Amino acid sequence: MIELQNVAYNYGGGELLSDISLKLAPGSFHFLTGPSGAGKSTFLKLCYMELMATSGRVQVFGRDVATMGRDEIARNRQRIGVVHQDCRFLDHLPIAANVALPLRVSGRDTSAEEANLKDLLSWVGLEDRADALPAELSGGEKQRAALARAVIMSPDVVLADEPTGNVDWEMSKRLMSLLVELNKMGKTIMIATHDLNLIRTAKSQVNARVLRISNRQLQLAGADL
Amino acid sequence: MKLDASELIALLKGDAQADKVVPPSGYTATLTLFTSAAMAFLAVFALALSLATGRLADRWASELARSSTVRISAPAGQMDAQTRAALEVLRTTSGVASAKALSQEEQRKLLEPWFGPDLPIENLPVPQLIEVIEDSSGYDSDGLRLRLSAEAPGAVLDDHTRWRKPLIKAADRLRFLGLLSILLIALATGAMITLAANAALSANAQVISVLRLVGAHDAYIARAFVRRFTLRALSGALIGVVAGMVAVAFLPSASETGGFLTGLGFQGWHWLLPFVIPPLAALVAFRATRTAALRRLKELT
Structure with a gap:
């Protein structure tokens, strides 16, 4: 590896x-x-x-x-999925969009991965926070969102x-x-x-x-x- | 250039998602739009100036070149004989389509603006004028002068080059300055958009580094910026061109008395030319932003 x-x-x-x-x-x-x-x-x-x-x-x-x-x-x-110490989110995009960002920039069809994204958010316990902006999340929620973003590309x-x-x-x-x-x-x-x-x-x-x-x-x- | 073309196509197709990854920027957008509109407005005038001076130079060149004058100053007794001799010389000169001695009536008309309608022209030693019209091949003026001086010593050929040359030179210079202005406007637009793009790239440094860390290609990140600036430049230039053309359309129309200044405008298909400006502005913005973005991205791993 x-x-x-x-x-x-x-x-x-x-x-x-x-x-x-x-x-x-x-x-x-x-x-x-x-x-x-x-x-x-x-x-x-x-x-x-x-x-x-x-x-x-x-x-x-x-x-x-x-x-x-x-x-x-x-x-x-x-x-390579990376969970950064300071999370590194795009502050103007909601959590769901931030988690899906790697999909987006790699040119994948994010609408096709909608179900995947939902599963992932519920896996890290953030399904209710999908539309929140990064600034609205607690430290733990941010870390979990960062983990979700790190693994979304499998x-x-x-x-x-x-x-x-x-x-x-x-x-x-x-x-x-x-x-x-x-x-x-x-x-x-x-x-x-x-x-x-x-x-x-x-x-x-x-x-x-x-x-x-x-x-x-x-x-x-x-x-x- | 080939890469540029495919980039440009990808850009025009657009990617609403890619657009969203960079936060919307308020006032730089307005400034870019305004700059581009103002530059396009100026470009329309520079273009109108170049085209008008071009037309003017052509008109002077052709109208003045087509006609020349032979002036005969001779003692009263010899006037008729020398006129006839000069006309004979002109008739046998190749390149002269027609030559006609002006009648007293016509000469009086020419002098009228200066001396009034009651000038007793027959009592004055006014030189006889012969109007010479060239055919398309033109004549050899030095040869004609020699022959005239032999046959009619009092005849002076004035082929108007004296007048024509500085005028045409001035008109050509004006046309060149107009085209130079268009070039400078294009470069200034490029420079201003580079500055605006650099400001936007600096303001979004954080966004760019996050995108790079999650695996975005340079082209993807650059496109998000390039697309904005290209579209802004394009729409700004469209506004500027339309405003400029309206302003040109409302200039007083060309007239004899107005002379050169009122000829400033577009004629016929030239009205379509300003519409080249917006795509050109878009191209300038595209290249300027892309260069700035890729240079900035090289600083990141």
């Missing part, structure tokens, strides 16, 4: 990440943890091609990202950056169970979080590997969490 070989990333003021190698196998479930500012978001951005590695090689779906054209990057992004990989950052514990558990459900449907999942409780809860439901970023390196965390 996604493979990093000796990847480094440099923001300009020294390396944030260096010599990182990782292979995301299909159907795997990873947690990415580490102190804030350690580079979790940067790592995910490298995976969904918002940032380009300053050295090393990133391969997405078997293709070297450095050799991809802009349109190819766009096409590959349609196969992507092979779902990357989530602190999906439970602004929500209470009940909501976190609910979001996590949605992600576990997606993994059971065969999706590759990677979640960046600093919430160790969340990781512990998830480990009881799914066979997850925990990666930790510290000192610019990616390490496999022990089973003792």
Whole structure:
């Protein structure tokens, strides 16, 4: 799916990440943890091609990202669902339109996917909020809507950056169970979080590997969490 | 250019959904519309000026070139003999369709505006005028001058080039300036639409980055902007052209006494020419916005 070989990333003021190698196998479930500012978001951005590695090689779906054209990057992004930390909605469009946005921009017929969209919204418990604007949603509702948008294209990989950052514990558990459900449907999942409780809860439901970023390196965390 | 054409077609077909992903923009829309209308209005006048001066240059060139004058100043006794000799020379000159000595009556008429109707022209040493009409091939004026000076020493040929040349030159220059104005108007429109498009792109930077993150192609994102600006430029230019044409139509019509200024307008099929302006404005807007949008998108991954 996604493979990093000796990847480094440099923001300009020294390396944030260096010599990182990782292979995301299909159907795997990873947690990415580490102190804030350690580079979790940067790592995910490298995976969904918002940032380009300053050295090393990133391969997405078997293709070297450095050799991809802009349109190819766009096409590959349609196969990766991303839940952004700050959700990233279009504020002037209602939630249903925001969730359906990936369909729209990829040129799919959104009216044909109407039933799909409805199912998806009820799966994340937002069927009553379809016509609300993003600003009218609570933090948890936004995160769930972001998750719905991430999976509407039925992507092979779902990357989530602190999906439970602004929500209470009940909501976190609910979001996590949605992600576990997606993994059971065969999706590759990677979640960046600093919430160790969340990781512990998830480990009881799914066979997850925990990666930790510290000192610019990616390490496999022990089973003792 | 080929890519442009397919883009343009996709654009005209329209995609209501793609339009909605970019929030509607209030005042930039109005400004673009106004700019485009004002520019089209000016373009109509520049076009009218070019066409009118073009017509004028052609008219002067043909009317003045077709006729010339031979003026004979001679002592009273020799006048008739020299006139006859000059007419004979003209008759045998190739390229001269006809030559006719003006009668006293006709000469009096020419002088009337200056000296009044009661001028005793027969008592004055007024030179005899011969009106020469050329055929389409024209004559060799230097050769004719030589022959006239041999046969009729008092004859002076005036083929009007003296008058014609600076006038035609002025008219040609005016026509060129008119066309240059149209070009400048097109470039200024492009520049203003680029500025407006850049403002719109900056205002919507957030929207653009979200679209890019959910997998939108550059062409898709650009189209949402390009379509708006192209349609605004097109409709603005239409308004401007119609207003400009109405204004031109209400100019006083061409008349002898009004001279050049009243000839400013369109004639015949030239009335259709201003309708080239709106599609041209749309094309300028299309290219300007597309270039601005794609350049902006290159800054995002």
